[in-house]
Amino acid sequence: MDAAVRYWAFLSYSHADRLDAERLHRSLEGYRIPSRLVGQLGPAGAVPSRLHPVFRDRDELTASERIGPVVESALASSRAMIVLCSPAAADSSWVDAEIVEFQRLQPQAPVLCVLLAGVPMASADPDTASQECLPPSLRVRFGNGKSLADLAPVAVDLRPQGDGWRMGVQKLVAGLAGVPLGQLVQRDAHRRHQRMAVLSAMLALVAIGVGALAFVAVRARDEARAQRVQAEGLVEFMLGDLRKKLDPVGRLDALDAVGSRALQYYDSQNPRTLDADALGRRSRALHLIGEISDRRGDIDGARGAFYRARDTTAELLRRAPGDGQRVYEHSQSVGWVGYIDWQRGDGVAAEKAQREYLRLAQRLHEIDPKNQAWFIELGNAHSNIGTMFKEQGRTAEAIAQYELARGVFQQLVDAEPKDATHLIALGQAWSWLSSSYIDALRLDDALRAREREIAIYAPLLAREPDNAIAMERMMIARRFKAQLLADRGELAIAENEVREAVRMSEAQLQQEPDDTVWQKAAAKSHLLMADVLRQRRDPLQGMVELERARALVAGLRARDDSVWAWSVELPESLAQVESDLQHALGNNVDALQVAEDSTKRLRRTMQDAKQRDKTRRWLALAVARTAALLDDAGEHASAQAAWREASALLEASDRLDVDAMRWQMRAHLALGNASDAARIRKRLQQASYRHPDLAEGGARTDGR
Numbered sequence: 001m002d003a004a005v006r007y008w009a010f011l012s013y014s015h016a017d018r019l020d021a022e023r024l025h026r027s028l029e030g031y032r033i034p035s036r037l038v039g040q041l042g043p044a045g046a047v048p049s050r051l052h053p054v055f056r057d058r059d060e061l062t063a064s065e066r067i068g069p070v071v072e073s074a075l076a077s078s079r080a081m082i083v084l085c086s087p088a089a090a091d092s093s094w095v096d097a098e099i100v101e102f103q104r105l106q107p108q109a110p111v112l113c114v115l116l117a118g119v120p121m122a123s124a125d126p127d128t129a130s131q132e133c134l135p136p137s138l139r140v141r142f143g144n145g146k147s148l149a150d151l152a153p154v155a156v157d158l159r160p161q162g163d164g165w166r167m168g169v170q171k172l173v174a175g176l177a178g179v180p181l182g183q184l185v186q187r188d189a190h191r192r193h194q195r196m197a198v199l200s201a202m203l204a205l206v207a208i209g210v211g212a213l214a215f216v217a218v219r220a221r222d223e224a225r226a227q228r229v230q231a232e233g234l235v236e237f238m239l240g241d242l243r244k245k246l247d248p249v250g251r252l253d254a255l256d257a258v259g260s261r262a263l264q265y266y267d268s269q270n271p272r273t274l275d276a277d278a279l280g281r282r283s284r285a286l287h288l289i290g291e292i293s294d295r296r297g298d299i300d301g302a303r304g305a306f307y308r309a310r311d312t313t314a315e316l317l318r319r320a321p322g323d324g325q326r327v328y329e330h331s332q333s334v335g336w337v338g339y340i341d342w343q344r345g346d347g348v349a350a351e352k353a354q355r356e357y358l359r360l361a362q363r364l365h366e367i368d369p370k371n372q373a374w375f376i377e378l379g380n381a382h383s384n385i386g387t388m389f390k391e392q393g394r395t396a397e398a399i400a401q402y403e404l405a406r407g408v409f410q411q412l413v414d415a416e417p418k419d420a421t422h423l424i425a426l427g428q429a430w431s432w433l434s435s436s437y438i439d440a441l442r443l444d445d446a447l448r449a450r451e452r453e454i455a456i457y458a459p460l461l462a463r464e465p466d467n468a469i470a471m472e473r474m475m476i477a478r479r480f481k482a483q484l485l486a487d488r489g490e491l492a493i494a495e496n497e498v499r500e501a502v503r504m505s506e507a508q509l510q511q512e513p514d515d516t517v518w519q520k521a522a523a524k525s526h527l528l529m530a531d532v533l534r535q536r537r538d539p540l541q542g543m544v545e546l547e548r549a550r551a552l553v554a555g556l557r558a559r560d561d562s563v564w565a566w567s568v569e570l571p572e573s574l575a576q577v578e579s580d581l582q583h584a585l586g587n588n589v590d591a592l593q594v595a596e597d598s599t600k601r602l603r604r605t606m607q608d609a610k611q612r613d614k615t616r617r618w619l620a621l622a623v624a625r626t627a628a629l630l631d632d633a634g635e636h637a638s639a640q641a642a643w644r645e646a647s648a649l650l651e652a653s654d655r656l657d658v659d660a661m662r663w664q665m666r667a668h669l670a671l672g673n674a675s676d677a678a679r680i681r682k683r684l685q686q687a688s689y690r691h692p693d694l695a696e697g698g699a700r701t702d703g704r
Contacts, residue, residue, distance in 0.1 A: 005078070006074075006077040006078070007053055007054060007055040007074060007078040007079065008048075008051040008052070008079050008080070009055070009080045009112070009176055010057075010074055010075055010081045010082070011024065011025055011054055011055060011056045011057070011084070012081060012082065012083050012089075012095050012098045012102075013056075013089060014089040014092040014094075014095055015092075016088035017084050017086055017088055020084060020116055021056060021084055024082075024114070024169070025054055027169045028051050028054050028169065028173065029050065029051060029052045031051060032049065032050060033049055033050065033051075033184075034183065034187045037183065040179075044079070044177060044178030045178065047178065047179055051173060051176055051177060055078055057071055067097055067098065071098065071101075072101060075102045075106075076105045076106070079176070080109055080111070080175075081099065081102045081109065081110070081112065082172065083095065083099060083111060083113055083114065083135070084114050084116050085113050085115050085120070085133040085135075086115075086133050087117060087131060087132060089134075089135055090118065090123075096135040096137050099137045103137070111138070112155075112176075113138065115155075115156065115157040115159065116133070116159070117133060118131045119132065119133060120132075120134050121142070123139065170184045170185060276319070276320065276323075279312055279316055283312045283313045283316075286306070286308050286312075287309055287336060291336075299340065299343060300560070302340055303340045306336040306337050306340055307337060309332075309336070310337050313326070313330035313333045314333070317329075317330045324367040324368055324371070324374070328364055328377070331364065331381075332377075334357045334360060335380065335384065337353050338352075338384065342388075343564065344562055344563065345564040345608075345614060346610050347388070347391055347392070347610070347614075350388060351385075357384060358378075358382065358384070358385055360377075361374075361378040361381040362381075364377055365378050372412060372416075375408060375411075375412065376408070376425060379404075379407075379409045379429070380405070382402070382404040382405040383401065383432060386401030386402040386432055386436070389401060390432075390439065391614070392613075393439075393653075395436055395439040395440045398432075398439075399433065399440065402429055402436060403433070406429035406433065409425040409428075409429050420464060420467060420469075420470065423456055424456075424457075424460070424470055426456060427473055427477070428453075431453050431476070431477060434446045434450040438484070438657065438658065441658065441684075441687035443488065443658070443687050443688045443689060444688050446484055447481070447484045450477055450480055450481045453473075453477045454478065454481065457470050458474075461474060468508065468512075472508070472517065472521070474504065475505050475508070475521060475525070478497050478500050478501045478504070479501035479521070479524060479528060482497035482501060482528060483498075486528075486691070487690070487691050491536050492536075495529075495533070495536065498528050499529065501521075501525040502522070502529055505518055505522035505525050516566075519555060519556055520552075520566070523552035523556070523574075524573070526545045526548045526552070527545070527546070527573055527577050530542040530544075531577050534580055534581050534584050535692045542577075553566070553570045553574055556570065557570075564611065568602075568611070568614075569618075572598055572601070572622065575594055575597070575598035576598070576621060576622075576625065579591045579598070579625050579629075580625075583629065583632075588632055588633060591629055592626065592629040592630070592633065596626055598622040598625075599622040599626055605619075606619060616649055616652060617649075617650075621646075621659070623645050623646040624646035624667060625663075626642050627640075627643040627667070627670065628666065628670075631670065643667045643670040644671065646667050647667040647671060650664045650667065658689050661680050662680075662691065664680055665681055665684075668680065
C-alpha cells in the first residue's frame with residue numbers, strides 16, 4: 001500500500017448495526033487471498049495477502065457532532081469507504097458526517113455501499129420513506145437516477161435474498177484488492193471440497209474408534225447400571241430400615257448424615273436421568289432433612305426442604321395419579337408443609353394443607369386397606385385436623401377427630417401389640433384427647449386420658465429405655481399431668497411429676513443440646529416447676545427455675561423469632577410466671593413492670609392479622625394481671641379501665657381455658673358483676689378445678 005494509505009477501508013455504520021459491523025470487520029481482515037494472486041499487479045496495485053487493517057470507528061458523535069482528529073486522520077488515510085446501509089444508518093447524523101468528510105478529503109476514492117436492510121432511494125415516496133437505507137449524502141450522490149451498481153465500484157447486498165454473506169464478502173474483497181471475483185469464488189469452492197474430504201476422513205476414523213469402543217461402552221453401561229442398582233438399594237436401606245433404627249435413638253447427627261448422604265447422591269446426578277422411584281426416594285431424603293432442620297430450629301431450612309419435596313411429589317403424582325406410592329409420598333410432603341405453616345402461626349394455610357393431607361390419606365386407605373404404613377397416615381391426618389379445630393376453639397369437633405385417630409391407632413396396636421411406632425401414635429392420640437378435654441372443662445377425663453397415655457409409654461420404655469421418641473412423649477405427658485394435678489389443688493403430687501419431667505428433659509438435652517423440641521419442653525417444665533413452687537409458698541426457689549427457663553427461651557428466640565411458640569407462647573408464659581413470682585415476693589413494682597411490658601409486646605403482635613386470634617387470649621391475661629397489680633397499688637381508675645379491656649378481650653376469644661376463665665371471673669368481680677363471677681366459679685368447681693388462686697371471693701391477684 002502507498003505509504004500515505006494506512007487502511008484498506010474505513011467502515012462506517014450506525015451503532016444499531018454494531019454486531020453486523022463487527023462481523024464484517026472480522027471477515028474482511030481475516031480473509032486469506034489465494035497465494036497465487038498475492039503480489040500480482042491489479043487495478044488497485046499489488047494484491048495483498050490480507051486486507052489488514054480495516055478501520056472501524058467505535059465512537060459516536062459528541063454533542064457538537066464534530067468529527068475528531070482520530071477519525072479524520074483515518075478517513076484521510078483509508079483507500080476506500082464501506083458504508084453499512086440500513087434505515088438506522090439513514091437516520092444517523094454520524095454516518096452521514098463521516099461520508100461527507102471522506103468525500104471532502106478523498107473525492108476520487110470509492111464509497112462501497114453494503115446493504116443490510118431497507119430500500120435505497122425509498123425516501124422519494126412518502127409511503128416508503130421509513131424504509132430508506134441510504135444516508136442523505138449518498139442519496140444526493142446517487143440521486144441522478146442511475147443505479148448503485150453504475151455509480152459505486154461495488155454494491156453489495158448482504159441479505160439472504162441478495163448476495164448473502166459469503167458472496168457479499170467475496171465481492172468486497174475483490175473490489176478492495178483488485179482481483180477477479182471468479183477466482184475468489186473458485187478458491188472458496190476448492191477449500192470447501194478440501195475441508196469436506198478431511199472431515200470425511202476424520203469421520204471414518206471416528207466411526208472406527210466408536211466401533212472399537214462400542215463393546216467397552218456396553219460393558220461399562222452394564223456395570224454402571226449394576227452399580228446404580230446397588231446405590232439405589234443402599235439409599236433405600238438408609239431411608240427405610242436404617243432410619244427406623246435411628247429414630248428411637250434420637251441422634252440428630254446420625255439422622256442428618258443419613259439424609260444428607262442420600263440427598264448428595266441424587267443431587268450429583270442429572271434429574272432427567274432419575275426415574276419415578278429415585279425421585280420418590282429423593283423426596284423422602286428431603287423430608288428427613290426438613291425434620292432435622294425443624295428440630296434444630298432452622299425453620300427456613302425446613303420449609304425449603306419440605307417445599308422442594310412437595311414440588312417433586314406433586315409432579316410424580318400428576319404423572320401417575322393412581323399409584324399408591326406416589327400418593328403416599330405426596331401426602332408426606334403436604335403434611336409437613338402444613339406443619340411448618342402451623343409453626344409460623346398461619347392457621348389458614350395450615351388447615352388447608354392438613355385437609356389435603358387427610359384427603360390423600362383417605363385415598364391411600366381406599367387403594368390398599370391392609371397397608372399398615374398407609375393406614376397410620378389416616379390416623380395422623382385425623383389428629384392434625386383435630387389440632388386445627390383445637391386452635392380455632394372448635395373443641396367438640398377436635399375431640400371427634402382425635403377419637404377417629406385413636407381408633408385407627410388402636411387397631412394398629414391390636415394387630416401388633418409390641419410395635420413401638422404404633423404404641424407411640426396411640427399414646428399421642430390420648431395426649432391430644434386429654435388437652436381437648438381440658439378445653440371442654442372435663443378435667444377428670446383429661447387426667448384419666450393422660451394416665452392412659454403414660455400407661456402406654458411405661459412398659460415401652462421398660463423394654464426400650466433408649467427410645468428417645470417414647471421418652472419425649474413420656475416427659476411431656478408427665479408435665480401435663482403435673483399441670484392437671486396443680487389445677488386440682490394436688491400440689492405435692494404435681495411437684496413430684498414436674499420434677500421428673502424436668503429431669504428427663506435435662507437428661508435428653510445432655511445428649512442432644514441442639515434439639516429445639518427438647519429445649520422447648522425443658523423450658524416449659526422449668527416454668528411449671530417455678531409456678532408450682534410459688535403456689536407452695538417457695539417463690540425464691542421458683543425464681544431459680546424461672547432463670548433456667550429464661551436461658552432456654554432466649555436461645556430459641558435467637559434461632560428464629562418468627563416461630564409462634566418461641567416468639568410469643570414461651571416468652572409470655574415466662575412473663576406471666578415472673579410477674580406472679582415478683583408479686584409473691586412482695587416486689588409489686590417489678591411485677592407490674594413485667595406485666596406492662598408483656599402487654600406492650602402483645603399489642604404489637606395483635607397487629608399481625610394471622611396471629612391476632614391466637615394473641616388475644618395472651619393479651620387478655622397480661623392486661624388482667626396489670627389491672628390486678630394496679631388495684632394493689634391503689635390506682636383504681638387505671639385498674640378499672642384495664643379490667644374492662646381484659647373482660648372485652650376474653651369475651652371475644654374463641655375459647656377460654658381454665659386459666660383464662662379464672663381471670664375472667666376476677667374481671668367480673670372487679671367490675672361489680674358478681675353474678676357472672678359466681679357463674680364462672682361454679683363451672684370451674686364443677687370441672688374439678690381447685691387451683692389455689694381460686695380463693696373465695698377471688699382475693700388473690702397472682703395467676704399462672
